[in-house]
Amino acid sequence: MNSAARLAEILSANAGRAGPLLPILHDVQAAFGCIDRDAEAEIAEALNLSRAEVHGVVSFYHDFSAEADPRLVVQLCRAEACQARGVEEIVAAGERAAGERVCLKTVYCLGLCSVGPAARVGDALHARLDAAALVALIEAA
Amino acid sequence: MTLIRISDDALALACGADAVAAAFAAAGCTVERVSSWGLHWLEPLVEVGGIGYGPMAPDDVSAVLAGTSTKSIGMIAEHPFIARQQRLTFARAGKTRPLSLDDYSATGGWAGLTRARSLSPDQVIAEVTQSGLRGRGGAGFPAGIKWKTVADAAASHKYVVCNADEGDSGTFADRMLMEGDPYHLIEGMTIAAYAVGASQGYIYVRSEYPHAITKLNQAIVLSADIIAPFRIEVRVGAGAYVCGEETSLLNSIEGKRGEVRAKPPLPAHQGLFGQPTVINNVLTLAAVPHILLEGGAAHYDSHGVARSKGTMPIQLTGNIKSGGLFETAFGITLHELIYDIGGGTASGRPVKAVQVGGPLGAYIHPDRFDLPFCYEEYAGVDALVGHGGIVVFDDTADMGRLARFAMQFCAAESCGKCTPCRIGSTRGVELIDRIRSSPRGADSVELLPQMHNARKAGRSREEDIALLEDLCETLKFGSLCALGGFTPYPVLSALKHWPEDFT
Numbered sequence: 001m002n003s004a005a006r007l008a009e010i011l012s013a014n015a016g017r018a019g020p021l022l023p024i025l026h027d028v029q030a031a032f033g034c035i036d037r038d039a040e041a042e043i044a045e046a047l048n049l050s051r052a053e054v055h056g057v058v059s060f061y062h063d064f065s066a067e068a069d070p071r072l073v074v075q076l077c078r079a080e081a082c083q084a085r086g087v088e089e090i091v092a093a094g095e096r097a098a099g100e101r102v103c104l105k106t107v108y109c110l111g112l113c114s115v116g117p118a119a120r121v122g123d124a125l126h127a128r129l130d131a132a133a134l135v136a137l138i139e140a141a
Numbered sequence: 142m143t144l145i146r147i148s149d150d151a152l153a154l155a156c157g158a159d160a161v162a163a164a165f166a167a168a169g170c171t172v173e174r175v176s177s178w179g180l181h182w183l184e185p186l187v188e189v190g191g192i193g194y195g196p197m198a199p200d201d202v203s204a205v206l207a208g209t210s211t212k213s214i215g216m217i218a219e220h221p222f223i224a225r226q227q228r229l230t231f232a233r234a235g236k237t238r239p240l241s242l243d244d245y246s247a248t249g250g251w252a253g254l255t256r257a258r259s260l261s262p263d264q265v266i267a268e269v270t271q272s273g274l275r276g277r278g279g280a281g282f283p284a285g286i287k288w289k290t291v292a293d294a295a296a297s298h299k300y301v302v303c304n305a306d307e308g309d310s311g312t313f314a315d316r317m318l319m320e321g322d323p324y325h326l327i328e329g330m331t332i333a334a335y336a337v338g339a340s341q342g343y344i345y346v347r348s349e350y351p352h353a354i355t356k357l358n359q360a361i362v363l364s365a366d367i368i369a370p371f372r373i374e375v376r377v378g379a380g381a382y383v384c385g386e387e388t389s390l391l392n393s394i395e396g397k398r399g400e401v402r403a404k405p406p407l408p409a410h411q412g413l414f415g416q417p418t419v420i421n422n423v424l425t426l427a428a429v430p431h432i433l434l435e436g437g438a439a440h441y442d443s444h445g446v447a448r449s450k451g452t453m454p455i456q457l458t459g460n461i462k463s464g465g466l467f468e469t470a471f472g473i474t475l476h477e478l479i480y481d482i483g484g485g486t487a488s489g490r491p492v493k494a495v496q497v498g499g500p501l502g503a504y505i506h507p508d509r510f511d512l513p514f515c516y517e518e519y520a521g522v523d524a525l526v527g528h529g530g531i532v533v534f535d536d537t538a539d540m541g542r543l544a545r546f547a548m549q550f551c552a553a554e555s556c557g558k559c560t561p562c563r564i565g566s567t568r569g570v571e572l573i574d575r576i577r578s579s580p581r582g583a584d585s586v587e588l589l590p591q592m593h594n595a596r597k598a599g600r601s602r603e604e605d606i607a608l609l610e611d612l613c614e615t616l617k618f619g620s621l622c623a624l625g626g627f628t629p630y631p632v633l634s635a636l637k638h639w640p641e642d643f644t
Contacts, residue, residue: 019414020396022379022396023376026377057396060381060400060556061380062381064379079311080459080546081310081458083538083543083546084459084534084535084538085459108308108553111151111307111313111350112313113530114152114181114457114458114464114465115156116458118155125151125154
């Protein structure tokens, strides 16, 4: 299926919803890894919005990106509870292991605050990380 | 065949529960996946005939089955951490399979809804008001009054929105409830909908909680006939902390930027899509089924102190030995929570500070650990109960760095609508950096010839601190919502109690 057909499919699947923009953007981000200029224009057209309005929403939320990043993402929680459990001391080792190959992203809270430091790869969660466990996680990613 | 119960809560999974479950299954046991007890330091926790073993690794399986395991904690229900609690909202935690309608009904599920439907909507609201239930998201607004406002509003459409955008660090009670007892939340929302006359509900869940989203979607399908004609849809957030603020959350559901709305109009008058809307936190709505039981409102009201009624699911997190979920009546002190229940720090070092109420909550000094857990008492010392999250720090914590982090977090998550929050947070980071690196001269920008109003002489540390306090004052009183308005709490409390960390 080409991308135009995939986008049309996403738009029609969400047609009956009230306030459909966020669900559409989630679907587009999941399907293409980003929400680019052309997709914004298509979505705007379908929802009777201006592209500026759609772009405003895309750029507001951390989960949406304008350009695809082919690298695998490892989200590391660096909020207060994980700081209290020593996440800042293992960040440098994580960054070294990630290098250019893996995108090590900061996230504020995965809701695992009693067993941090915590990380997420896709839908898989990891807790009680030390430097060695984080490096192993990144290298296996 | 031995029956083994293991949680499928996200936290248990993160600690390796699936591998332990697989090892028991491979050993020929029947494995039942239940909700989490909330004994997080023991996860993955395994229950065999009421006796708990944890934290388990796959290698421990044979010892448990042979009866020689050293990881036994005895009967889980009698463990001091559980026995000391008063679990109303989390009564099912650890005991039921999250998506089993049979388990839910067998443990009193739907009884609140059935009784509510036998009453008039006004009577339901009166009972919620009588219970003393206040919003558990942080603001503590009386739930009954909010519902009454929506019920009295004339409109063709009304909505019930559940705020499940639990972004505060140090909180996970919403997540545990959604994953472990989703029907309980659905029942609470359905009662709210009946009381105010709403036909459509939304649960706005943050995207960082994929397991909760999956469970809720499944539970909504399975319970659709029971809650009809009310309908519920899950909406997934997109990584914006500020969307936990109610008006910004409503904008987000509508498909807009998650910018805060000025109030009035209140959401109860003009909320989602401009219609009257009940918007409550997960824990507020989940307290409702119990309140609607026969005598439930009076029972709920009999817990707690002063104007803080009922129970609060408190989350013990950070550097604490025995972290997890502790639901108890209001009035408990931090000293009991941290030392008697939590066992002190995980690192074994002395406690330096605790932050209560998420990233916008004050840092509380051990001198004040006698403070009873209660909305008014906390407000009296410029602190927040918030969503009931408690983050413990040991003596290695750098409070100056944490104060800077509070400002940095505000800058990263500000929606940008109001100036104090959008710009003040960035200036706050710079100011804290200056204070921490003082003495310093004027910086290169200040020395530019066109900076006519900038001081050319360096500022003293005292002057920089006065400026930071002044900035915090502006944030506190000039911001549209709690993000900018409460960021001064962690900053000023850190500065007040640990000034030595700002050098």
